[in-house]
Amino acid sequence: MYGKTRYILIAASISLVLIFCITMFLVADRQARLIKEQVHEEASTIFRQLVIARRWNSEYGGVYTKARPGEMPNKYLRDASITDTAGNVYYLKNPALMARELSQYSDEEGLVHFKITSLKLMNPDNAPDEWERRQLQAFESGKTGVSEIIKQKGHYYYRLIRPLYIERPCINCHDEQGYKIGDVRGGISITLPYDKYRRAVAHNIAAMASLSILLVVLLVLVLRLFWR
8 A cells, every 4th residue: 555655646746747847848938939029019119110200201301401520412312402591501311311320320329220121222222131122022922021030140130021101202202113102112121139038038948947957856856765
């Protein structure tokens, strides 16, 4: 009778440890998914804010800003510069140029990188990279957005790109390209550094794995006592 009880206790202990390990694995997987969802939501929020900023700029037909020393007007824009009665020079900033300059400030802070890009370029400075080019081509077939974690130059990045559609104010600048309202003009690309999120996921997995191993070691020690 004692031997039977002993084997029941051993089986129950092993079952509890297996249940605990499986639970730890599911919790770690859930945490990794939550972190990825958090980053996706952050990228999506930045996208929506850029769409709003672009619309604001477009509705004014671009915004003129006072020329800074060494700055040159955008040669790809019509009416790229104006001069007031006092002799001050102002350069036109369209949505793409505005986004590029804002992204430069963000890059300097080590934050998010973003840009407005297209397969039909007015300014070569807005040319898509290879990843963006593939997604823009997919937009032509009706795809509505892509997000992906990629590794580049030893670092991980979360990339998101969604299509950008022609609205009424856009026609003023893009009428010569044959666009109609509702056409896909290009896309807004968002790139977020992902290394710190990967480290957080790895730390959680390591902690839970260590806890599981510790529990298994304790179980082995207890079972040895029972066996004796």
